[in-house]
Amino acid sequence: MATHEVTFPVMDERAILELRAGDEVVVQGHIIGLRDRTQIRIFDQGVEPPMDLRGAFLLHTAPNVRKVGEGRYEKLCIGTTTSARMVRFTEPLGARYGVRAICGKGGFPDEAIEPMRRHGMVYFAIVGGAAALETTQIEEIEEVAWEELMPECLWKFRVRDFGPLTVGIDAHGTSLYHDVNEEAKKRLEGILARL
Secondary structure, rough: OEEEEEEEOOOOOHHOOOEEEEOEEEEEEEEEEEOHHHHHHHHHHOOOOOOOOOOOOEOOOEEEEEEEEEEEEEEEEEOOOOOOHHHHHHHHHHHHOOOOOOHHHOOHHHHHHHHHHHOOEEEEEEOOOOHHHHHHHHHEEEEEEEEHOOOOOEEEEEEEEEEEEEEEOOOOOOOOHHHHHHHHHHHHHHHHHHH
């Protein structure tokens, strides 16, 4: 296990290929927040996103914010939401937009492994329930698009020392979630055999 500092957006795939499942990562730069309705608009309704997603780190979130002016918001609580239900968007995010990282709660199922390997992407695991800490690591909400989807808009956050995160799925096809599930199945078989 290694520790890395990565600044997003990442245009050089080598920075992502250095990351291995189990590694710890602290993120600098910018993160794009999005959720189900945002991705449904992009992929199911065919609307191009008004933010550049190339090399992006996407955070599955629908933050709690306070409006402070036209198109301006201050953070109240910015946590994560469960990722598994959004796995179908992994392939097009990598293929069409060159997204490099996705982060949320609960991990991604096995169908995310191959698209992430093929497109040089990683999935970052984050501790569920750590929204208070995450919020302090977001310095500013710099941009908001599609406000009519509130709170499932597109959000551009400037972050400093965001994390630490764990590489849950790497761009080489290794998934901690898959490995843990396989180990749990083996142990269950052993437990059942002893009953």
